[in-house]
Amino acid sequence: MEKYNVGICDDDKIFCTVLEETVHLAARALHQKIETEVWYSGESIMRDLERIPCPDILFLDIELYERSGIDVGRFIRDGDGYMTHIVYVSSKQEYAMQLFRLQPLDFLIKPISEEQVREVLARSLKQRAQGKALFEYQAGGVFYRVPCGEILYFISNDKKIAITAKEKGRDVNCCFAGGDTGNRQSMERTGDAARICSREFYGRLKDVAEKLPAGFLMIHQSYIVNSDYVAEYTYETVKMQDGSVFNISKPYRKTTRNRIRELEKARLHVGI
Numbered sequence: 001m002e003k004y005n006v007g008i009c010d011d012d013k014i015f016c017t018v019l020e021e022t023v024h025l026a027a028r029a030l031h032q033k034i035e036t037e038v039w040y041s042g043e044s045i046m047r048d049l050e051r052i053p054c055p056d057i058l059f060l061d062i063e064l065y066e067r068s069g070i071d072v073g074r075f076i077r078d079g080d081g082y083m084t085h086i087v088y089v090s091s092k093q094e095y096a097m098q099l100f101r102l103q104p105l106d107f108l109i110k111p112i113s114e115e116q117v118r119e120v121l122a123r124s125l126k127q128r129a130q131g132k133a134l135f136e137y138q139a140g141g142v143f144y145r146v147p148c149g150e151i152l153y154f155i156s157n158d159k160k161i162a163i164t165a166k167e168k169g170r171d172v173n174c175c176f177a178g179g180d181t182g183n184r185q186s187m188e189r190t191g192d193a194a195r196i197c198s199r200e201f202y203g204r205l206k207d208v209a210e211k212l213p214a215g216f217l218m219i220h221q222s223y224i225v226n227s228d229y230v231a232e233y234t235y236e237t238v239k240m241q242d243g244s245v246f247n248i249s250k251p252y253r254k255t256t257r258n259r260i261r262e263l264e265k266a267r268l269h270v271g272i
Helices: 013-029 042-048 069-080 096-102 114-131 205-211 250-267
Strands: 004-009 034-039 057-061 085-090 106-109 134-139 142-147 151-157 160-168 194-202 216-220 223-226 230-233 237-240 245-247
Touching (some): 004 013, 013 034, 134 205, 205 216, 205 223, 216 245, 216 250, 223 245
Parallel strands (some): 057 085, 085 106
Antiparallel strands (some): 134 142, 151 223, 216 223, 237 245
16 A cells, blocks of 8 residues: 655644644544645745645645745646645635635635544545546557556547656656647646646547546637646636636537536535
C-alpha cells in the first residue's frame, strides 16, 4: 500500500498538533498508511513547495498571517494542476465564495471532529483511486491506456477524437508516443514536471463517455471535459486550465449546470 501524504498548515501550533493526531487516528481506522508534514505559515509552505512535491491532501487554514490560505491555494493551483486536494479550515463560513475557483475538496469549521477528518480523508482516497482508473483506446493498430485523472478533455471532429492529457515526469508516456498535436502548455515545478499533449484516434464520443468515471461532462456533441480541470464556467462556456474555451450547446446546458453544482457540493459542503 502506498503512503498518502497529508499536509497541515495553520499558525495555531496547538491546533496543528491536535489535527495531526486526529488525522493519524482517522488513517488507522481507514487502514491507510500516511505521512504527515506540518507548516505554521503561508510563507514557509510556499517556500518548501518550490522544491518538494505537494502533499496528496492539505488541511489549510484560511486566516494565516501575511500570506493567507487563499494565497497558498492559488500558489498550489498554479503549480500542480489541481492534483492536490485542499481542505480549508476556518472558524468562519464567509469565505465560501472566494474559495470556489480554487476547487477545495471541502471546507471545515473549527473545531474539527475525528469523524469529519475520517470522512474527508476517505473521500480524498476514493477520488484519487478513481483518478487512477485507465481509459483505453486504439490508434494505428496499437492499444493505449491513459490514467483518467490526467485527461483534460476530448474533442470530436467527424470520426476522429482528440484526447488531451497531462504527461508527468521526464520519460514520455507510451500513450502519447509518436508525436504530439493540439494544445500544449508548460506546467513545470521542481520534481513534478508535466506537459499538455494530445493524440487522435477513431471513435464515437458517446461511446467514450460511457467508459469514463464520474467527473467527466459531455457539454456538446463534440466535447467532453474533465470537471477537475475546469477553471471557469458560465451558462454558455467552460474554460479549461490550459486556456481552452468550449461552448456548451443548448441541449446540454441545464444538465451541465446541474452536474457541476452537484460536483461542487460534493467537494464543498456549503450552500453555494
